[in-house]
Amino acid sequence: MVATASTMLPLGTQAPGFGLPDTNGKLVSLKDYEGAPAVLVIFMCNHCPYVIHIIDHLAALAKEYQKQGVAVIGINSNDVQNYPDDRPEMMAKLAQQKGFTFPYLYDEEQTVAKAYQAACTPDFFVFDSGMKLVYRGQMDDSRPGNDSPVNGKDLRIALDAVLLGEKVSNHQKPSMGCNIKWK
Numbered sequence: 001m002v003a004t005a006s007t008m009l010p011l012g013t014q015a016p017g018f019g020l021p022d023t024n025g026k027l028v029s030l031k032d033y034e035g036a037p038a039v040l041v042i043f044m045c046n047h048c049p050y051v052i053h054i055i056d057h058l059a060a061l062a063k064e065y066q067k068q069g070v071a072v073i074g075i076n077s078n079d080v081q082n083y084p085d086d087r088p089e090m091m092a093k094l095a096q097q098k099g100f101t102f103p104y105l106y107d108e109e110q111t112v113a114k115a116y117q118a119a120c121t122p123d124f125f126v127f128d129s130g131m132k133l134v135y136r137g138q139m140d141d142s143r144p145g146n147d148s149p150v151n152g153k154d155l156r157i158a159l160d161a162v163l164l165g166e167k168v169s170n171h172q173k174p175s176m177g178c179n180i181k182w183k
Helices: 049-066 088-098 111-116 153-163
Strands: 019-021 027-029 038-043 071-076 104-106 123-128 133-137 176-179
Touching: 019 104, 038 049, 038 111, 038 153, 049 071, 049 088, 049 153, 049 176, 088 104, 123 153, 133 153
Parallel strands: 038 071, 071 104
Antiparallel strands: 019 027, 038 123, 123 133
């Protein structure tokens, strides 16, 4: 299992807009979340061991922060021809199994992943109420096979700062995971 690090899109970057179908075929747009105190965009997929390692905690974290007004959006940009476990119908199954309270979107053309310079799954991006990037990096130090607990520490610190109107620290560690499966 070879780990790929996130590219660390420059802080202050305006969130690239998108309109993508969710697991029910409904079009979801970034504009749907204007006015949220924070927006968390997660590039993820079904088959990646790094995503599988954190998925239960991620689903709980999303639910917790959505109650505080944070918009959470999952996006799968993988090539489903070569990675059939990531097909939309399998995304819908995973979303139901894990009780996702956030939309899980399919980026078939991979244009959204490219606009965000997403490199791995999972790859996390937190935007403030003005849709400016304030955090990009890891959820926490946990990885498959290490002894660090999955707790969402780094992501929680960033989200809490945004919700409190505080500056997010510039000291941010890249996320690590499987590379996005490009066509």
